[in-house]
Structure formats: structure tokens, C-alpha cells
Amino acid sequence: MMLSAYAQAHSGAIALLLIAAATLPATAQKAQSSAGPLVATTIAEGLEHPWALQFLPDGRLLVSERSGQLRIVADGVVGPPIAGVPAVYAEGQGGLLDVALAPDFAESGRLYLSYAERAQDAGLQRGQGTAVMAATLALDGDGGQLSQQDVIFRMNNFTNTNRHFGSRIVVGQDGNVFVTLGDRGDMNRAQDLSDLAGAVVRIGPDGTVPADNPQLEGWAPQLWSKGHRNPQGATLRESDGALFTVEHGARGGDELNQPKAGGNYGWPVITYGRDYSGLAIGVGTEQAGLEQPLHYWDPSISPSGLDFYEGELIGEWQGDLLTGGLSGQVLVRLDMEGDQVVGEERLFEGALGRIRDVRVGPDGAVYVLTDASNGRVMRVAPEGM
Numbered sequence: 001m002m003l004s005a006y007a008q009a010h011s012g013a014i015a016l017l018l019i020a021a022a023t024l025p026a027t028a029q030k031a032q033s034s035a036g037p038l039v040a041t042t043i044a045e046g047l048e049h050p051w052a053l054q055f056l057p058d059g060r061l062l063v064s065e066r067s068g069q070l071r072i073v074a075d076g077v078v079g080p081p082i083a084g085v086p087a088v089y090a091e092g093q094g095g096l097l098d099v100a101l102a103p104d105f106a107e108s109g110r111l112y113l114s115y116a117e118r119a120q121d122a123g124l125q126r127g128q129g130t131a132v133m134a135a136t137l138a139l140d141g142d143g144g145q146l147s148q149q150d151v152i153f154r155m156n157n158f159t160n161t162n163r164h165f166g167s168r169i170v171v172g173q174d175g176n177v178f179v180t181l182g183d184r185g186d187m188n189r190a191q192d193l194s195d196l197a198g199a200v201v202r203i204g205p206d207g208t209v210p211a212d213n214p215q216l217e218g219w220a221p222q223l224w225s226k227g228h229r230n231p232q233g234a235t236l237r238e239s240d241g242a243l244f245t246v247e248h249g250a251r252g253g254d255e256l257n258q259p260k261a262g263g264n265y266g267w268p269v270i271t272y273g274r275d276y277s278g279l280a281i282g283v284g285t286e287q288a289g290l291e292q293p294l295h296y297w298d299p300s301i302s303p304s305g306l307d308f309y310e311g312e313l314i315g316e317w318q319g320d321l322l323t324g325g326l327s328g329q330v331l332v333r334l335d336m337e338g339d340q341v342v343g344e345e346r347l348f349e350g351a352l353g354r355i356r357d358v359r360v361g362p363d364g365a366v367y368v369l370t371d372a373s374n375g376r377v378m379r380v381a382p383e384g385m
Helices: 005-009 011-023 187-191
Strands: 028-031 038-047 050-055 061-065 070-074 096-101 110-118 128-140 143-154 169-171 177-181 199-203 223-226 231-236 243-247 254-257 295-297 303-308 321-325 330-337 340-347 355-360 366-370 375-382
Touching: 038 061, 038 070, 050 355, 050 366, 050 375, 061 096, 061 375, 070 143, 096 169, 110 169, 128 177, 143 199, 169 231, 177 231, 177 243, 231 321, 243 303, 303 366, 321 355, 321 366, 330 355
Parallel strands: 050 096, 231 303, 303 355
Antiparallel strands: 028 038, 038 375, 050 061, 061 070, 096 110, 110 128, 128 143, 169 177, 177 199, 199 223, 231 243, 243 254, 254 295, 303 321, 321 330, 330 340, 355 366, 366 375
């Protein structure tokens, strides 16, 4: 197999991933796909509701657990909690959420964490909300420690609900940071332009507001886009740096969006879903001035995690989007032609459990996290590879 320039630069990481997949005792599931037979192999387990996965330059995996731990996973072994992680509000849908590496992580050790934060930890009066910390990770054996912890962002209205925190972090090609935020269970907040809930925000690496943010009349300065319900997947397209997100609808109406500067994506004025009671929400599925999703799911799959396939192991999927389903318990491939979804393929339905995160590894395989008290990291690849 020919390796891409990226793969050649990370050949050590690829070797570690392949060795781990080949040598660990594994629980495997098989599925037929457009790319032929696929095998999902468990490469690590024993994680407590894992939420996010990142690949470290040395081939090890960095995994967040919603209960508040950040861990290194190597050779099938889940390491001890990394010290210095912020205190989190681990109730309902809250907890330690996403982790993203700074572009210069290999030199600086800098990373970003998003999490649900208690008011008392933020010096506020009540409630909880989504925050982002920047910190420096020093690796030490099978663990490590965070230092230089700086809270660079917190939403501007903490409330007492324990729902819809978001939250994914994506570092743009210019180094600025996108953060997705849920509506916190109060749908009207998604249309309050002074409120950071129900939005994608864009901040500098130090939390400052980039000068080229939309900054439309009445908009909070950090806002990039509004009208989102609960976005739990986000990624960039490598070719042009375009941002894509997936978000949960209510009863139906999960969406794939391409959030653009100043765009309003409609929730709860327009939606392809209905309330859990069965009643209609908003005015229908479209209204002038509000953006349409690129794709929607009805019934819901509760999409979480999102990544473009830009590896070489599964050439048929090049340029397609991959997302997981929580309620759908499914891995979904969206066949992309430019910005258009021209097909959908559902894989491993009901076989792997609730899929919380999806990442394409440096070896070209697809890695997923399962959301469970005994959560797993699983590697999806063509049979025999």
C-alpha cells in the first residue's frame, strides 16, 4: 500500500496502531459496505463514557471521559488519569467533553478541552455552562500532567439545566478555534443573538475575538453562526478549511450543516423535526433568511462525532463524511460531491452500541468511541487490513 505524505510523516504512529490492532485480544464485528467487508475490532475498553478521541504524534490515543478524566491509551492499555484536568459538572449530558490539539502540539504540547463548568468554579452565582480551557500537556510514561491551564472561553449565560452543552472544538487553518454550543435545553436561546447558546463561536487561541468574525448588528462578538440545537460533531475539510457540523434535532430533524460566517441555521423557527410530544415546532421547514441543512435525518440517529475520510486505506470513501449515531447505534458514511450529500450508507447498525466520536487515524482506518460505562475504542478497516 502506498502511503500519503501525511502517513509517511507519521509512519511510527501507523506502526503502533497496526501492531495494536493485530496483537490485542479483540472483540470483532463484521459488516458489508460499499468498500467491501469491514471489520470493527476492539483495541481498548474499560473507559467510562468516553467522549472524544485524538491521535498523539507518537501514535498513542488521547481520550476524554465524560466523568472528568483525560487518559492516554496505548497498546490496548488505558492509562491513569492525567493530572490538572479542570473540575467538571458531570451531571446529565454535562462533563468533560471534547479535546483538540493545537497545530504545534508536537513542539508546544498545547491542547484545548471543552467541558460543562459549575458556576461556583467560574466565580458565578448559579447554574452551569460550557467552557473551554487551553493547557500544556507533558507526557510521562503512560500518563501525564496539564500545566499553564487558562480558561479561554465560557458561555455568557449559565443556567440550571443539565442538557445540550454541545460541544466540539475545531482548530481552523488560521489557528482560530471554533466551538459548538448547544441551546442548553432552552430552544429560544438559539435565536437570541446576544446569547452564545445554540451557536458556533470562533475565538483566538487565547480566547480573544478575531477581527474578521461576522460582528453583525446585535450579535455577540464571539458568534460565528446561530440557530443550532445541540451540535456534537464538527470537522474541517482539508482542501479549503470549510467547517461542517452535525447536530441533534428533537424528534427527527438531526442536521448536517456547513456553518458560514453570519449564517442563521433556523432552530427553533425552522426544523425537519417535531417536539417529543408530537406537536409541530416553529413555522415549518423553511423561511427566508434562514439556512437549510445540507442533509437531515428523520427519524433521528443522534449524530455525534464527525470527520472527513482523507486516508488511503479505503479509497472508495475519499472525501466523504463519517459520523456516529448515539440513539441510532450506527456508523454513517455520507457520500459527498463538493458541498452536496449524494448518498448515505449505514454500517454496523446495532452492532457496536452508541457511537460518540469518529476519527480517521493516520493509518487510514476509522476509529470510533462507544458511549457506555465500559466504553471502547474500536478500529474499523477492510477485512485483513
